[in-house]
Amino acid sequence: MLASGVGSNLQALIDDLFCGPRIALVVSDRPKAHALDRARDVGIETAVLEFGSFPDREAFSAAIVDLLRTREITHVALAGFMRVLSPVFIEAFRGRILNLHPSLLPAFPGASAVQDALDWGAKVTGVTVHLVEEELDGGPIVLQEAIPILRYDDWPTLEARINDLEHRLFRVAVRAMVEDRIEVHGRRAMIKE
Ligand code: GRF
Numbered sequence: 001m002l003a004s005g006v007g008s009n010l011q012a013l014i015d016d017l018f019c020g021p022r023i024a025l026v027v028s029d030r031p032k033a034h035a036l037d038r039a040r041d042v043g044i045e046t047a048v049l050e051f052g053s054f055p056d057r058e059a060f061s062a063a064i065v066d067l068l069r070t071r072e073i074t075h076v077a078l079a080g081f082m083r084v085l086s087p088v089f090i091e092a093f094r095g096r097i098l099n100l101h102p103s104l105l106p107a108f109p110g111a112s113a114v115q116d117a118l119d120w121g122a123k124v125t126g127v128t129v130h131l132v133e134e135e136l137d138g139g140p141i142v143l144q145e146a147i148p149i150l151r152y153d154d155w156p157t158l159e160a161r162i163n164d165l166e167h168r169l170f171r172v173a174v175r176a177m178v179e180d181r182i183e184v185h186g187r188r189a190m191i192k193e
Pocket of ligand 1 (some may be wrong): 003004005007008009010035079080081100101102107164166
């Protein structure tokens with residue numbers, strides 16, 4: 001699992017009876033990410049690779065690939081990982097990388113999706129879990145669910161509901177990926193029951 005921040009989605013996976021025991025490694029680009037504490041608390045191996053220690057995105061991504069290969073890691077879940085990975089990473093794990101995004105993609109891509117939906121005055125937003133491909137926030141959508149934006153919503157209230165939904169969807173999607181139940185036809189991805 002790759003995470004840069006609080007790690008509430010990591011926690012949701014840790015607490016899941018299927019996913020929890022299968023998390024081999026948590027990688028962060030930020031040494032102080034709370035996600036790392038959550039992993040350490042339950043004895044999951046952690047690693048920090050700081051972006052600034054590498055000459056460029058290619059080298060950074062290649063270093064993560066190398067690390068994952070030494071641990072014989074087969075699948076990757078990104079939750080709040082704030083670095084864009086280069087094609088070398090995508091190629092190494094193609095079809096086996098999931099990302100979580102707090103909007104209904106393709107609406108509101110990028111790093112401030114919750115606020116962007118509020119600022120736009122959207123009446124509905126949501127959560128997207130998608131396979132990672134070269135185009136940023138552009139891979140086939142595995143799961144997606146809408147949330148209404150209420151009259152008095154601000155970032156904290158909306159973010160809290162989005163987070164709850166993320167935790168639920170991410171567990172389902174990660175399990176399906178690990179069990180090889182995600183079927184992709186062109187842009188359309190489906191979970192086989
Ligand atoms: C989530 O909202 C995710 O959609 C976004 O970053 C946040 C990560 O939350 N990309 P957490 O670190 O898992 O709590």
